[in-house]
Amino acid sequence: xxxxxxxxxxxxxxxxxxxxxxxxxxxxxxxxxxxxxxxxxxxxxxxxxxxxxxxxxxxxxxxxxxxxxxxxxxxxxxxxxxxxxxxxxxxxxxxxxxxxxxxxxxxxxxxxxxxxxxxxxxxxxxxxxxxxxxxxxxxxxxxxxxxxxxxxxxxxxxxxxxxxxxxxxxxxxxxxxxxxxxxxxxxxxxxxxxxxxxxxxxxxxxxxxxxxxxxxxxxxxxxxxxxxxxxxxxxxxxxxxxxxxxxxxxxxxxxxxxxxxxxxxxxxxxxxxxxxxxxxxxxxxxxxxxxxxxxxxxxxxxxxxxxxxxxxxxxxxxxxxxxxxxxxxxxxxxxxxxxxxxxxxxxxxxxxxxxxxxxxxxxxxxxxxxxxxxxxxxxxxxxxxxxxxxxxxxxxxxxxxxxxxxxxxxxxxxxxxxxxxxxxxxxxxxxxxxxxxxxxxxxxxxxxxxxxxxxxxxxxxxxxxxxxxxxx
Amino acid sequence: xxxxxxxxxxxxxxxxxxxxxxxxxxxxxxxxxxxxxxxxxxxxxxxxxxxxxxxxxxxxxxxxxxxxxxxxxxxxxxxxxxxxxxxxxxxxxxxxxxxxxxxxxxxxxxxxxxxxxxxxxxxxxxxxxxxxxxxxxxxxxxxxxxxxxxxxxxxxxxxxxxxxxxxxxxxxxxxxxxxxxxxxxxxxxxxxxxxxxxxxxxxxxxxxxxxxxxxxxxxxxxxxxxxxxxxxxxxxxxxxxxxxxxxxxxxxxxxxxxxxxxxxxxxxxxxxxxxxxxxxxxxxxxxxxxxxxxxxxxxxxxxxxxxxxxxxxxxxxxxxxxxxxxxxxxxxxxxxxxxxxxxx
Numbered sequence: 001x002x003x004x005x006x007x008x009x010x011x012x013x014x015x016x017x018x019x020x021x022x023x024x025x026x027x028x029x030x031x032x033x034x035x036x037x038x039x040x041x042x043x044x045x046x047x048x049x050x051x052x053x054x055x056x057x058x059x060x061x062x063x064x065x066x067x068x069x070x071x072x073x074x075x076x077x078x079x080x081x082x083x084x085x086x087x088x089x090x091x092x093x094x095x096x097x098x099x100x101x102x103x104x105x106x107x108x109x110x111x112x113x114x115x116x117x118x119x120x121x122x123x124x125x126x127x128x129x130x131x132x133x134x135x136x137x138x139x140x141x142x143x144x145x146x147x148x149x150x151x152x153x154x155x156x157x158x159x160x161x162x163x164x165x166x167x168x169x170x171x172x173x174x175x176x177x178x179x180x181x182x183x184x185x186x187x188x189x190x191x192x193x194x195x196x197x198x199x200x201x202x203x204x205x206x207x208x209x210x211x212x213x214x215x216x217x218x219x220x221x222x223x224x225x226x227x228x229x230x231x232x233x234x235x236x237x238x239x240x241x242x243x244x245x246x247x248x249x250x251x252x253x254x255x256x257x258x259x260x261x262x263x264x265x266x267x268x269x270x271x272x273x274x275x276x277x278x279x280x281x282x283x284x285x286x287x288x289x290x291x292x293x294x295x296x297x298x299x300x301x302x303x304x305x306x307x308x309x310x311x312x313x314x315x316x317x318x319x320x321x322x323x324x325x326x327x328x329x330x331x332x333x334x335x336x337x338x339x340x341x342x343x344x345x346x347x348x349x350x351x352x353x354x355x356x357x358x359x360x361x362x363x364x365x366x367x368x369x370x371x372x373x374x375x376x377x378x379x380x381x382x383x384x385x386x387x388x389x390x391x392x393x394x395x396x397x398x399x400x401x402x403x404x405x406x407x408x409x410x411x412x413x414x415x416x417x418x419x420x421x422x423x424x425x426x427x428x429x430x431x432x433x434x435x436x437x438x439x440x441x442x443x444x445x446x447x448x449x450x451x452x453x454x455x456x457x458x459x460x461x462x463x464x465x466x467x468x469x470x471x472x
Numbered sequence: 473x474x475x476x477x478x479x480x481x482x483x484x485x486x487x488x489x490x491x492x493x494x495x496x497x498x499x500x501x502x503x504x505x506x507x508x509x510x511x512x513x514x515x516x517x518x519x520x521x522x523x524x525x526x527x528x529x530x531x532x533x534x535x536x537x538x539x540x541x542x543x544x545x546x547x548x549x550x551x552x553x554x555x556x557x558x559x560x561x562x563x564x565x566x567x568x569x570x571x572x573x574x575x576x577x578x579x580x581x582x583x584x585x586x587x588x589x590x591x592x593x594x595x596x597x598x599x600x601x602x603x604x605x606x607x608x609x610x611x612x613x614x615x616x617x618x619x620x621x622x623x624x625x626x627x628x629x630x631x632x633x634x635x636x637x638x639x640x641x642x643x644x645x646x647x648x649x650x651x652x653x654x655x656x657x658x659x660x661x662x663x664x665x666x667x668x669x670x671x672x673x674x675x676x677x678x679x680x681x682x683x684x685x686x687x688x689x690x691x692x693x694x695x696x697x698x699x700x701x702x703x704x705x706x707x708x709x710x711x712x713x714x715x716x717x718x719x720x721x722x723x724x725x726x727x728x729x730x731x732x733x734x735x736x737x738x739x740x741x742x743x744x745x746x747x748x749x750x751x752x753x754x755x756x757x758x759x760x761x762x763x764x765x766x767x768x769x770x771x772x773x774x775x776x777x778x779x780x781x782x783x784x785x786x787x788x789x790x791x792x793x794x795x796x797x798x799x800x801x802x803x804x805x806x807x808x809x810x811x812x813x814x815x816x
Contacts, residue, residue, distance in 0.1 A: 020476070045613060046586040052549065059654070060647035121777060121808035123770040165774075191647045192613075195709065265771075388476035395483035403483065406490035413497045422501040429494045 019372035023396025033245035040248040041415040050181035063091040065164030069156035074103040083215025089183040100150025126272030128158040154273035154280035182308035189302040201255035202308030225315040247303035251354035257281035259309035279330020328450025331362040366447035405432035569594035573602040592621035623655035631663040641676030653684035679713035686720035694723040701729035712744035719748030739769035750779025766802035777809030
């Protein structure tokens with residue numbers, strides 16, 4: 001064997017070992033997360049009925065401003081606002097922020113609820129596009145509409161944050177469907193540790209396929225679309241495993257934009273939502289960690305496993321691909337913007353566990369895995385690698401992938417049992433296996449696209465086509 | 473076998489095991505579907521017993537016992553008055569409190585927490601004793617729930633002892649401690665009052681005690697709380713809560729504390745003081761409030777404007793003057809407060 005052949009063989013083996021080691025490291029992270037998530041589920045308080053929660057919290061629950069940004073939501077806005085106003089919580093106000101809609105969103109809401117233009121003395125702490133007017137009516141003291149020039153979701157949330165007068169605010173998407181007792185459940189950490197708790201996230205569930213009436217999921221059913229089914233497994237892994245575990249380690253790095261409660265003053269202190277990033281929800285959480293770590297003040301950012309919010313997920317490859325590329329871009333933007341936190345003892349667990357997780361799963365993970373898909377079969381086909389390498393690669397990408405998904409499902413079934421029947425459980429188990437063959441590779445391709453867009457500094461959200469939550 | 477080949481077999485093994493467990497769980501769910509129906513049947517059978525339509529039977533430590541305990545609590549919490557007493561009586565005769573006491577020994581925090589909450593409905597001696605023991609539980613939420621249950625039945629240990637055992641104001645900062653003190657104060661206000669007077673009680677516990685008593689209308693507390701607010705460290709985290717409670721009392725004797733608060737270096741204290749000034753109607757502090765309209769913190773400006781707007785013509789005149797002549801941000805604060813309140 002010539003020197004260059006030996007060198008080539010050594011290089012091929014080293015690269016593939018690197019790919020396998022990364023996969024193993026990822027799986028190790030997931031197993032640790034499963035253990036922590038299991039322990040956290042065991043410790044969680046019993047799921048009390050809304051009436052009991054009300055009795056318990058009625059006197060002490062801090063006020064919450066629900067910030068609902070709306071852009072071209074003319075069709076659904078009235079139903080959405082009605083369902084928000086019907087939430088069970090002692091002290092809340094709904095602030096709808098019309099983010100320069102091009103349709104008749106403002107006219108529809110103003111006309112339907114009989115709102116009038118009002119004045120309100122509000123904060124100007126965080127920057128956003130100018131507010132054109134505020135609308136309210138004494139008949140509905142819980143409702144306030146902010147009409148502003150278009151600036152995107154984070155800009156709209158910043159305007160809402162400035163206008164809000166409650167101690168806490170809840171950020172959500174215009175099409176998030178909240179459980180009626182979502183606020184009562186999610187406020188628990190703020191009641192238990194009122195000064196320390198800065199933010200709380202809750203479990204988001206997929207509404208595709210379920211029956212929805214008057215803004216409420218009344219009958220939970222599995223979607224029939226394969227992509228939506230796969231996302232059920234992904235959401236379980238993301239929320240039940242990763243976020244719950246990272247939260248119990250006090251290293252949670254993201255609270256979903258679909259539902260999150262924040263201490264208003266803390267969010268203002270870090271400058272609110274950042275502009276110029278598509279991962280504004282992750283960015284806000286990281287900014288909170290960063291500032292409080294730098295101030296060396298004790299704090300908590302928690303996640304509660306109870307489902308609080310339902311959302312519609314994309315059912316077409318095109319829209320899903322765009323969304324995943326955007327999420328990847330958002331994670332990369334936040335990671336590189338705050339890269340000094342990585343493995344920096346000053347930032348404690350967030351620097352090691354939170355940023356370590358982002359590094360392995362979001363930054364390096366997709367690159368290395370896609371590299372493996374091309375290189376391993378090629379090098380094996382060229383006779384440069386033994387079958388052992390191929391088997392080990394298959395183990396870390398396919399077999400351990402199935403293990404992690406199945407283990408998350410076990411956790412869900414043992415601790416929460418939220419799938420209504422055995423048939424649904426069997427379907428999601430089959431999907432947990434099937435997603436590793438084809439979908440996982442596609443998802444990695446989308447993430448590589450996100451990497452590419454990040455490198456090219458592409459901005460903007462793209463078009464998110466939704467079917468809408470008309471009664472189904 | 474090489475390490476890499478071993479990895480393949482291990483991965484295959486654990487993935488296979490996970491899938492087998494999952495299949496087992498699916499089968500278990502099928503069986504549960506059938507037993508779930510049986511459980512529903514059992515619920516329907518137990519309701520008449522709890523309603524007193526059929527004679528109660530004693531329970532063993534069976535699954536049926538858990539179901540009965542759960543059902544009893546649901547029914548008890550649904551009703552009031554004589555119906556409630558009847559449910560409690562039937563559940564007691566069927567051994568529900570005994571089962572709940574047993575559940576307080578469970579290894580699961582969730583089960584202990586549920587049991588501690590549910591025992592509030594059964595003020596018998598054995599349950600009280602078990603709840604008192606649960607004040608030493610390893611989990612803080614269980615300890616607090618046990619205390620709340622004891623307080624709701626009027627059997628709580630002395631408040632000072634509770635502060636120590638639960639670490640109220642030090643390790644236990646839940647807002648539910650205010651509910652706890654309020655429950656105790658309903659029967660023994662002197663105990664909660666004693667916490668305010670006791671110099672060894674942490675300021676967080678004092679603040680909870682003051683908040684619990686602030687709706688009582690006991691104005692003799694005002695000088696006490698005022699003294700506390702005037703003498704405590706200006707950086708004390710409990711100070712805004714003292715001021716807020718003084719606002720609830722709405723008694724002018726709180727003026728020295730409010731005046732000091734308006735000049736505090738902490739914006740939270742300044743905001744709480746401004747709010748209290750408005751709620752008490754301390755017109756003599758109107759000039760100080762006008763100054764606070766130019767505060768660097770929005771909350772303080774907002775509370776100062778709100779307070780002035782509550783003070784009738786005198787406050788409105790100051791707002792008008794600020795809206796016309798002051799510099800920003802006081803001018804906007806005054807003008808927009810007036811516009812919002814229809815004073816413009």
